[in-house]
Amino acid sequence: MKTRNIESVITPPSPHFVGDGFRVHNFIPYKADMQRMSPFIMMDYGSKFYFPPTDKPRGVGVHPHRGFETVTIAYKGKVAHNDSAGNSGVIAEGDVQWMTAASGILHKEFHEENFSKTGGDFQMVQLWVNLPAKDKMSKPKYQGLTNEQINKFQLPNNGGVVEVIAGQYQDVKGSASTFTDVNLLNVKLNKGAVTNFSFPAHYNTALIVVEGNVKINETEVVPTNNFVVFQNNAEDFIIEASEDAIVLVLSGEPINEPIAAQGPFVMNTRAEIIQAIEDYNMGKFGYIEE
Amino acid sequence: MLEKFKTYLQKNAEVDDKQFEVLSKYLKTQKIKKHTILLHPGEICGHSFFVEKGLLRSYTMDDAGKEHVIQFAPENCIVSDRSSAYFNQTSDFFIDAIEDSEIVYLDKTFMEKAYEVSANYRVFTERALHNHIRHIQKRVSLLLCATAEQRYMDFIKLYPDLMLRVPQWMIASYLGITPESLSRVRNELAKKHFKTS
Numbered sequence: 418m419k420t421r422n423i424e425s426v427i428t429p430p431s432p433h434f435v436g437d438g439f440r441v442h443n444f445i446p447y448k449a450d451m452q453r454m455s456p457f458i459m460m461d462y463g464s465k466f467y468f469p470p471t472d473k474p475r476g477v478g479v480h481p482h483r484g485f486e487t488v489t490i491a492y493k494g495k496v497a498h499n500d501s502a503g504n505s506g507v508i509a510e511g512d513v514q515w516m517t518a519a520s521g522i523l524h525k526e527f528h529e530e531n532f533s534k535t536g537g538d539f540q541m542v543q544l545w546v547n548l549p550a551k552d553k554m555s556k557p558k559y560q561g562l563t564n565e566q567i568n569k570f571q572l573p574n575n576g577g578v579v580e581v582i583a584g585q586y587q588d589v590k591g592s593a594s595t596f597t598d599v600n601l602l603n604v605k606l607n608k609g610a611v612t613n614f615s616f617p618a619h620y621n622t623a624l625i626v627v628e629g630n631v632k633i634n635e636t637e638v639v640p641t642n643n644f645v646v647f648q649n650n651a652e653d654f655i656i657e658a659s660e661d662a663i664v665l666v667l668s669g670e671p672i673n674e675p676i677a678a679q680g681p682f683v684m685n686t687r688a689e690i691i692q693a694i695e696d697y698n699m700g701k702f703g704y705i706e707e
Numbered sequence: 708m709l710e711k712f713k714t715y716l717q718k719n720a721e722v723d724d725k726q727f728e729v730l731s732k733y734l735k736t737q738k739i740k741k742h743t744i745l746l747h748p749g750e751i752c753g754h755s756f757f758v759e760k761g762l763l764r765s766y767t768m769d770d771a772g773k774e775h776v777i778q779f780a781p782e783n784c785i786v787s788d789r790s791s792a793y794f795n796q797t798s799d800f801f802i803d804a805i806e807d808s809e810i811v812y813l814d815k816t817f818m819e820k821a822y823e824v825s826a827n828y829r830v831f832t833e834r835a836l837h838n839h840i841r842h843i844q845k846r847v848s849l850l851l852c853a854t855a856e857q858r859y860m861d862f863i864k865l866y867p868d869l870m871l872r873v874p875q876w877m878i879a880s881y882l883g884i885t886p887e888s889l890s891r892v893r894n895e896l897a898k899k900h901f902k903t904s
Contacts (some may be wrong), residue, residue: 447729
């Protein structure tokens with residue numbers, strides 16, 4: 418077995434606010450290039466942060482997306498979502514929302530009303546997964562996955578659990594459907610557990626330590642909130658929990674197509690971006706109230 | 708930090724590299740944070756601002772404290788208060804940054820030097836001035852007699868990406884309509900153009 422080596426361990430960059438509800442550290446594309454990490458073209462990580470109670474929910478107002486999928490993984494706190502395709506829901510701790518913006522969607526994301534009123538710790542990951550050119554203009558889709566609906570692999574010897582959000586781990590298939598091969602695993606390890614992961618070498622692969630500390634490939638200790646990018650030299654790597662830990666592992670087949678990105682649109686050409694802006698201005702993404 | 712301004716002068720006023728090198732000595736640049744106010748009413752501001760990166764706006768505030776947007780200035784645009792920049796009178800306007808921005812200060816010395824160095828610069832500024840007046844004329848006319856939808860359609864033609872960069876209330880303020888009217892216009896457009904299948 419040849420080991421997939423670590424390319425870099427990235428400490429969280431200074432946070433910034435998206436709207437007034439999401440305090441995030443941007444790892445992709447700010448610290449790791451989007452073409453390098455393809456199909457993962459954006460990753461905002463909201464490390465654990467306390468929001469005091471408020472009557473007016475914090476969040477991000479109506480905004481569009483086209484050309485990719487947004488995946489929100491809730492670790493602490495609750496997010497309410499509404500979109501122009503008529504979907505709405507609340508993502509609570511342990512849940513995942515997989516929204517395919519594709520040809521275009523308007524949505525808004527706010528802290529859920531009761532969570533806002535009581536206040537509390539908030540911790541989330543938002544990932545943008547690119548779509549291949551042939552699917553960029555497909556119909557928007559919404560997969561709201563509660564924690565119960567996410568397929569799980571129980572690690573032996575009470576080691577913990579791997580929640581297979583997408584892709585596959587051992588014999589367990591992921592709950593979300595994807596357009597290209599994407600593995601997204603939420604790995605909850607008990608102290609001392611050791612488990613290995615194997616993805617095709619050319620798949621771009623990374624992880625973020627959400628809770629606790631882990632040791633990777635028996636050598637590198639990675640603390641909470643750090644992001645690890647792996648080399649594409651081999652298939653296998655090992656995670657060992659130095660203490661109870663949660664790690665989000667991502668590995669996907671690169672989409673080798675040009676990327677033209679501006680704000681909330683990720684297309685293949687500049688002309689398609691201009692078209693997206695025009696379509697948004699002209700109401701072609703639909704309408705939802707502010 | 709003068710790349711866009713250099714291209715702007717090369718393209719519009721045919722200023723060459725050597726001329727620009729002379730002129731750049733008279734330019735001051737600055738990086739400013741979002742919400743920085745560059746000009747307050749009552750002040751005299753002897754220069755115009757060219758936006759290298761980011762977004763500025765000029766606005767007035769009425770007695771009730773409500774803001775009225777006069778102009779947005781994204782990249783490659785110039786914003787100024789002409790009362791103070793050209794007539795040495797106190798300004799009625801605020802100028803502030805809506806995004807983190809990089810700006811170039813254009814003052815009288817720079818203008819005079821530019822006239823001296825480049826014959827094309829005078830022709831260009833005259834044309835730019837008329838173009839600006841033409842724009843203001845159209846804006847007055849739209850504010851007096853156009854529907855909310857006509858104002859919006861004109862706005863997205865002039866500033867295609869600002870709907871993505873500026874909060875809706877600020878755009879409504881620029882258009883002289885309420886945020887509810889802007890929302891209604893966008894809803895009507897969506898009804899016409901949004902296909903669900």
